[in-house]
Amino acid sequence: MSKAASRVPGGGAAKDEAICPVCKSSRYLNPNMRFLVNPECYHKMCESCVDRIFSHGPAPCPIAGCKRTLRKAKFRTQTFEDLKVEREVDIRRRVARVLNKTEADFETLRDYNDYLETVEEITWNLILKIDVEATEKRLRLYEEAQKAERNITARPYQPDPSLPSEKAQVVLKKGASQRKAVATSAANTPDSRANPQDGEVEKGFNFHGLKKYVPPAPEKPLDPFDGWAIEPQFYVVQDDYDVEWLTQTKNDPVATAGGYDMRDFYSRALCDAFSGFGVFVEDEIEARAKGLSGDANTGTRSAATAALGGKDVNMDDVF
Amino acid sequence: MKLTEDDIYRTSTQYQHWTFTAAQLAAQRLQTNIQASERVRAAVARQRAPRSLKAENASASETERGESGANTPVLAVDREVNCLTVGEEKKLVDTFCKRALDLGDFLKLPIEVTATGVQYMRRFYLLNSPMTYDPQTISRSVIFIASKAEGHHLSVERYASSLPKTTPADILAPEYLITQALRFNYEVRHPFRGLKGGHLELMALAQGKPALLPTATQSAQELQTAMLALPRKPDGPATSMTVAELEKRITDAYGLASHILKTAALLTDAYFLYTPSHIWLSAHLLADEPLTLFYLSTKLPLSSPMHDKLLSTLRACSTLLSSHPISSHPLQTTASAEQQKKEKEEIGALLKKLRQCRDPDKIDLVKLNQAQKRDVTVRVEENGGEGLEESKAKRRKVARERAEREADEFWGPSLKRKDEEGSGGNLEKNGG
Numbered sequence: 195m196s197k198a199a200s201r202v203p204g205g206g207a208a209k210d211e212a213i214c215p216v217c218k219s220s221r222y223l224n225p226n227m228r229f230l231v232n233p234e235c236y237h238k239m240c241e242s243c244v245d246r247i248f249s250h251g252p253a254p255c256p257i258a259g260c261k262r263t264l265r266k267a268k269f270r271t272q273t274f275e276d277l278k279v280e281r282e283v284d285i286r287r288r289v290a291r292v293l294n295k296t297e298a299d300f301e302t303l304r305d306y307n308d309y310l311e312t313v314e315e316i317t318w319n320l321i322l323k324i325d326v327e328a329t330e331k332r333l334r335l336y337e338e339a340q341k342a343e344r345n346i347t348a349r350p351y352q353p354d355p356s357l358p359s360e361k362a363q364v365v366l367k368k369g370a371s372q373r374k375a376v377a378t379s380a381a382n383t384p385d386s387r388a389n390p391q392d393g394e395v396e397k398g399f400n401f402h403g404l405k406k407y408v409p410p411a412p413e414k415p416l417d418p419f420d421g422w423a424i425e426p427q428f429y430v431v432q433d434d435y436d437v438e439w440l441t442q443t444k445n446d447p448v449a450t451a452g453g454y455d456m457r458d459f460y461s462r463a464l465c466d467a468f469s470g471f472g473v474f475v476e477d478e479i480e481a482r483a484k485g486l487s488g489d490a491n492t493g494t495r496s497a498a499t500a501a502l503g504g505k506d507v508n509m510d511d512v513f
Numbered sequence: 514m515k516l517t518e519d520d521i522y523r524t525s526t527q528y529q530h531w532t533f534t535a536a537q538l539a540a541q542r543l544q545t546n547i548q549a550s551e552r553v554r555a556a557v558a559r560q561r562a563p564r565s566l567k568a569e570n571a572s573a574s575e576t577e578r579g580e581s582g583a584n585t586p587v588l589a590v591d592r593e594v595n596c597l598t599v600g601e602e603k604k605l606v607d608t609f610c611k612r613a614l615d616l617g618d619f620l621k622l623p624i625e626v627t628a629t630g631v632q633y634m635r636r637f638y639l640l641n642s643p644m645t646y647d648p649q650t651i652s653r654s655v656i657f658i659a660s661k662a663e664g665h666h667l668s669v670e671r672y673a674s675s676l677p678k679t680t681p682a683d684i685l686a687p688e689y690l691i692t693q694a695l696r697f698n699y700e701v702r703h704p705f706r707g708l709k710g711g712h713l714e715l716m717a718l719a720q721g722k723p724a725l726l727p728t729a730t731q732s733a734q735e736l737q738t739a740m741l742a743l744p745r746k747p748d749g750p751a752t753s754m755t756v757a758e759l760e761k762r763i764t765d766a767y768g769l770a771s772h773i774l775k776t777a778a779l780l781t782d783a784y785f786l787y788t789p790s791h792i793w794l795s796a797h798l799l800a801d802e803p804l805t806l807f808y809l810s811t812k813l814p815l816s817s818p819m820h821d822k823l824l825s826t827l828r829a830c831s832t833l834l835s836s837h838p839i840s841s842h843p844l845q846t847t848a849s850a851e852q853q854k855k856e857k858e859e860i861g862a863l864l865k866k867l868r869q870c871r872d873p874d875k876i877d878l879v880k881l882n883q884a885q886k887r888d889v890t891v892r893v894e895e896n897g898g899e900g901l902e903e904s905k906a907k908r909r910k911v912a913r914e915r916a917e918r919e920a921d922e923f924w925g926p927s928l929k930r931k932d933e934e935g936s937g938g939n940l941e942k943n944g945g
């Protein structure tokens with residue numbers, strides 16, 4: 195472990211970079227050689243080694259002294275030249291996903307600063323590998339608690355794979371029974387947490403001054419008409435009408451294949467039949483002309499009438 | 514917030530801009546007539562002034578020139594223009610509406626197209642006089658606009674070729690004019706679909722399976738029984754029909770009402786004075802009164818104050834519809850031959866009178882329309898240079914051509930200056 199750790203940051207020399215520690219082939223001979231790392235142990239190796247060793251499933255790291263099980267899918271090109279930085283960024287990303295409060299979530303700035311302090315402490319614990327087991331557990335518990343509170347399904351917190359844990363050792367050999375064992379142990383975790391211990395352990399962390407989480411109000415169903423609805427006074431539309439002149443259209447594939455719904459026609463026909471049923475022109479237009487009607491639209495309507503009265507002579511004469 | 518079907522109608526342009534009381538309608542027609550008459554007189558006077566001058570010159574040198582050039586204008590000066598009255602105008606418009614309807618039939622256009630066209634025509638002549646714009650030309654153009662508004666595609670070439678002595682330009686020339694007179698309100702609410710809706714409900718009632726209003730007091734069964742006993746004629750003896758007979762009766766009533774809607778409703782002022790709902794109900798009332806009254810009773814209780822008001826409105830509307838001589842009762846022959854002949858003579862006289870009092874400025878709409886367009890000079894030369902002042906048109910064309918030429922240059926055209934007219938030096942100054 196210490197050996198591995200010392201090698202990770204150690205790659206300063208340029209010749210180290212150019213030679214794969216596994217197959218010893220150099221970039222001099224193969225200019226297209228790419229190096230990949232796996233966040234399990236951050237050991238570098240060339241692409242062809244990765245293909246060769248891990249194509250048939252998880253296998254232990256070929257670097258001497260490193261026994262971690264690596265999977266091909268996790269290999270990637272490194273972003274930072276210094277693998278120490280690469281690892282720190284990974285850790286910070288993982289921690290920030292769980293401890294993701296903002297200033298607005300706290301009651302005072304002081305509380306927020308305390309929180310940031312705690313987060314930094316945790317991060318550095320993980321980076322410097324101090325008290326890893328306990329910290330990871332607390333992070334996991336905190337995430338579970340947050341999830342339960344918000345009732346969301348997020349990806350579960352994954353502990354730092356570059357650090358040893360009993361789980362990682364178990365997965366080493368993938369037999370069905372062992373996988374089952376992992377599953378049960380994972381299932382057991384909440385049980386152990388459910389034991390009423392003191393609040394901090396149960397929730398992982400307990401930050402002072404954190405505002406209570408208020409779930410956002412459920413979204414209202416979309417109302418495209420902004421509360422307006424058409425409520426006919428004089429008719430009720432039926433689902434179907436049995437009339438001879440409609441049968442042809444009803445059974446005509448040309449009409450039905452396009453998704454034409456006869457009910458659209460019914461409601462439109464009935465709406466047409468009664469729109470204006472209760473509009474008495476003599477009364478309403480009279481009132482409109484005099485501007486006496488209590489309607490909100492009176493202004494525009496009487497304006498329109500006035501316009502019709504021939505005042506806009508320009509309109510009459512285009513030429 | 515609730516909207517009733519009446520509110521929906523109130524949002525229509527037909528209600529907002531094209532519905533009037535009878536008094537408003539008469540006042541509007543009178544005003545249009547007065548304005549048009551004044552214009553015609555003024556225009557005729559303007560046109561005659563130079564001619565009469567010329568005529569005097571001509572009579573001075575009559576010995577050389579003979580009679581040919583001078584006589585007619587001199588005669589015209591003496592006669593005061595005899596303008597159409599409001600009634601005559603309306604009669605003319607009605608006649609040409611009928612002709613537009615016949616034209617629609619002849620071209621086998623859907624009734625919606627023709628009906629919309631006829632309504633456009635009526636709306637147009639509410640604000641314009643036949644003296645100003647020739648109803649013949651307008652009626653043809655109006656049908657074409659309606660075919661576009663109603664989504665019934667018809668190419669202008671085909672349309673024009675199916676009419677005698679008509680070119681596409683004749684159809685298109687008054688288009689913008691009509692559109693403006695319509696206030697760009699293309700939508701016309703027809704009672705046709707409403708009638709279908711009513712028919713559907715009546716059939717459901719007859720079959721004993723209607724969807725009743727929440728306020729209904731009688732059950733579907735009771736209603737059906739009452740319906741089967743409806744008398745044939747108002748105040749007639751009760752009958753007992755079978756359901757099939759009743760259905761036939763409803764369908765007959767639909768056919769008759771539909772015919773009224775397609776003829777009389779279009780050729781009267783019904784669209785201006787009543788809502789489509791009232792129009793179709795009135796037509797149905799004419800077609801089968803007991804049935805319609807029964808139908809209304811399922812919608813409004815007899816005790817409702819609206820019921821009486823509605824009924825009086827419907828009766829007034831049906832009187833208007835049946836007052837139209839042509840088509841209120843298709844079953845009996847519309848008019849005797851003698852009446853038709855008299856009618857024809859009357860129209861002929863009106864047309865003759867119209868020819869005497871046309872607004873001389875507005876006779877050639879095609880030329881007027883072209884004068885507005887960009888390529889005016891070409892046409893003006895063809896037509897003898899009368900449409901627009903020739904020099905003005907030429908200047909416009911030269912300016913446009915220069916702008917086009919300059920737009921192709923590297924730095925684009927020169928900026929417009931206030932003394933734009935006649936500043937030819939711009940090009941040299943800016944070009945370098």
Ligand SMILES: [Zn+2]
Pocket residue numbers: 214215216217218219239240241242243
């Ligand atoms: Zn290698």
Ligand SMILES: [Zn+2]
Pocket residue numbers: 198235236237255256257260261262
């Ligand atoms: Zn390794």
